């Protein structure tokens with residue numbers, strides 16, 4: 350790998366490093382390394398879930414991230430057949446160091462007092478309601494982003510972060526997946542924020558007329574962009590009509606049920622015969638692994654701590670969502686990035 354390619358991978362260690370440390374802190378709080386020590390042998394996911402009082406769904410994602418990083422091992426239980434309990438988890442030299450009588454307290458103290466520490470907490474996980482830092486004032490997840498109410502300064506930073514992400518991810522999409530944009534006359538970027546991505550796409554593919562669609566408070570702050578019309582609305586109600594819809598970094602914020610609602614609205618917006626939905630999001634590779642697998646799993650931990658029921662999805666989970674939302678087929682193109690491109694057809 351050349352220096353630049355290595356840098357593109359390495360940077361994620363630093364960008365998502367806080368999430369990784371937050372999860373390690375959280376499993377110590379849950380007492381997971383201690384529970385394994387007491388059990389004194391391999392444990393299935395449901396045994397672990399019962400021992401630490403954390404729902405199996407989130408615990409599965411946490412263990413997937415930790416085993417990838419050498420904290421705990423996942424092994425095949427050859428005495429059983431194809432169900433999730435086919436696997437069991439056991440300790441590694443690293444996880445043995447995370448008990449409360451070894452390095453556990455050392456890690457916890459670095460995160461500061463519980464009232465001030467951000468990210469995942471044992472309490473949130475045990476409640477099964479998700480963490481949802483950014484939906485802090487929201488009664489449920491199907492509410493508009495309400496970052497303004499949480500902290501205006503943080504909201505400003507979050508806007509810069511989104512612009513920076515859109516620039517990076519759209520560059521990868523343009524370089525590695527240009528074919529997806531052939532023949533599209535009108536493209537709507539749903540949740541396109543201030544229009545960075547659609548602005549870059551209409552410049553790279555000048556035959557496209559772009560629509561940037563986002564919440565009214567976001568569109569109100571967007572500047573004019575050549576070839577792009579800004580439209581405000583709510584994707585849970587309707588999406589502007591176009592030949593194709595793009596959803597970049599949208600679906601990973603929402604539960605399966607709300608993703609299906611969004612996908613159905615997108616399907617209504619495109620022609621049934623030649624329309625498509627272009628999803629740009631991570632695909633978790635549970636079987637294989639590439640240089641970005643660690644970053645995708647760390648992003649899943651960030652999404653777990655930042656949203657109520659969002660998650661990064663495996664290819665099987667994506668297929669299931671698209672199928673339930675009424676799409677007949679889809680293709681996947683991997684980029685040299687955290688994200689992949691899924692093209693879904695009515």
Ligand SMILES: Nc1ncnc2c1ncn2[C@@H]1O[C@H](CSCC[C@H]([NH3+])C(=O)O)[C@@H](O)[C@H]1O
Nearest residue numbers: 511514515540541542563564583584597598
């Ligand atoms: N109900 C909604 N309708 C339309 N846009 C929404 C809705 N809820 C959240 N959003 C927007 O969805 C975006 C998610 S962040 C992703 C931004 C951009 N696509 C990127 O990849 O960088 C934000 O700009 C939100 O304002």
Ligand SMILES: COc1ccc(-c2cc(=O)c3ccc(O)c(O)c3o2)cc1
Nearest residue numbers: 482483499503598599601602651655656
């Ligand atoms: C209020 O505290 C937070 C809110 C949001 C996030 C956050 C971080 C991040 O990397 C990310 C990535 C993608 C995405 O769709 C997000 O919503 C997102 O949120 C962290 C802390």
